[in-house]
Amino acid sequence: MSQVNDPAVRQVDLERAHVSTLYELLTERLSQARAHRADVLRAPAESAGEAYEREVAAERLAREIGRLRGAEDGLAFGRVDGADGTTLHIGRIGLQTEDDDLPLLVDWRANAARPFYEATPVHPMGLRRRGHLRLEERTVVAVSDELLDGSAPSAEDVVGDGPLAEALSMRRTGRMQAAVATLQAEQDEIIRSAHRGVTVVQGGPGTGKTVVALHRAAYVLYAFPRAAEHGVLVVGPNARFLDYISQVLPSLGESQVVLATCQELAGVLPDTLEPFDVARLKGGSALAGALAGLMRFRQAPHGGFAVRVGREWVRLPDDVVATARDAAVATGLGHNRARQVFKELLADAVTDALQRTTGDILERFDAEVTELTSENLDQMVAADLHQLGYDDAPATGPADEFDADAVRAGLLDDDHVDRAVEMLWPRLVPGDLVRALLTDADALTEHLPRLTDDERSRLLRDPGDPWTDADVPVLDEAASLIDGPPERTYGHVVVDEAQELTAMQWRMIVRRCPARAMTLVGDFAQAGPVATAGDWKEALRPHLGPRFNLHTLSVSYRTTQEILDATRDLLARIAPEQTPTRSLRRGETPRTVATPPHALAATVTRELEAQTAAYPGELLGVICADTRLDDLMAAGIAQHARVVPASEARGLEFDGVVVVSPEEIVAARPSGERDLYVALTRATKRLCTMTVQPA
């Protein structure tokens, strides 16, 4: 009896009833979509057009099924009660029946959901109460309310200690979860921004930059239909990171977003790295200029054109070829397509030349006949035609016998002509152009005049050397010069860990976003060894101009205050201009354990075993210098924890982290101290640093 009177129980019961109606509706929608798709697939297609339409319809329904299924987990998570007595439920997607005026569930991105995220007691935005629902499976298990209008709690209000604290205390799973139920006002403001240009989000470790980036992607799909039509791309630094974030968008009902690394975008997946100084050089935009310069040398840089037509040689003078080249270049098409324009213009010029020659020959012939017969050939022909009754026949001049179109078509088909064009304007493939630059010391000197001799000699490679990671954007640049802009472009591009990108990588990403609508998130204190820009202006200005909306997130939701305090001196060294982040989390004071080198693996194992025993089920990570990875793997550390090289730790998080040998991490790469800062800030609860000391 007392249970029924308990407002918390009563509320949970009420919410349970509503949420179960929502799930019934979702199930109904899902089965309708599935049945519809089955019908579409069964329908016979009478023609290729119909088959195509059927495929498009089936694809659309498959997407809809994916959207509904993605939203199943935690379908509804919020409720807002207006001061006017209205109630709305907020969820991952919107649901409405035809009979109801108000939606049964409001999509979190809809305007009506805005107060759920933004209302405060000072600005209640017309709300009396905001409720958070916690679901397990499909059932509401808890409700907590916040009163926003200053009224005293009534018997119906269940004032809890904050769903955010609850969300943050959950164990990490190794995959990022959507934070849609607890987005904070400073995050929500960026996610919902009406700004369609470039938005930049910076902030210290764990301030929710990735959360903002991914929820922004979902918001763009919902609120900007034009951008959505062209697709949304999320670029991340490596496959491990993309795997970590891969569940977030599907769980927001969005399965159409493309996640890719730069390598995947370029379609080149080398597994070779090269020294960081070389990678940095290759990342500079001077490489783009060098490739363009080298290509111009393959576009009829000078000289005339000669081709054999039948038994005649036709020669075009330099200026005619130069005009054709300039016109072909001015089309702005990629080299290989502009080659066709160049070839057609040359074919026109050759046709003109032939026509003139033919005209001359025929005129000479005409004159000879006139002399011999004392009669004009044309008059003779006209008289013959008159006899035959063709009085209206046009007077034929000698040049009319020349069929220019046929001649031109013949030239375009002629192998001799193609070979002659190939000498002036060869067809290219991207790899060859890049090799032509990087394997030729003279080409490097000519096209990269601003580099030092030493820098150029470090760029020089053997023709047989495999492609490296830093070659990827160079190859992509060459591909865009040769084949034109990429075929697949996007309406909005989100870049995570954007501080990592080199100028050449920015170029390849900007090429894929003609609208320049982008959300870029990152932290320059976490920059890796190849990044060259020190701030956003420097990084973006050459590619996106000086204007962008900059937001700074100030609260860490991951890294504990104790860990942030412990890294304060390090941060002051690597990014003195940054204001340290404060954290919502409290945890243990970080510990340091010293071990002699031969006992390292055993000490790490002991530490992990102790943590597992004390905190079963928590996700543990070991972060070490890249050079130490093989040792730890060979020692079986991966049985106890995820072992991650410092170079791949950006963006990841664990409940507990063991950082193996800060000295080694600092020494391993030129960005050593920043790598260490990244490694130290991955834990949500506890950090143990293992120093290796000579015995």
Ligand SMILES: Nc1ncnc2c1ncn2[C@@H]1O[C@H](COP(=O)(O)OP(=O)(O)OP(=O)(O)O)[C@@H](O)[C@H]1O
């Ligand atoms: N509003 C929120 N509600 C719940 N959890 C949140 C919220 N914002 C951030 N988090 C959590 O905080 C953690 C850190 O977030 P995120 O990875 O987005 O930070 P970041 O700024 O990208 O970090 P880094 O600089 O290390 O890449 C994640 O577990 C994320 O789910």
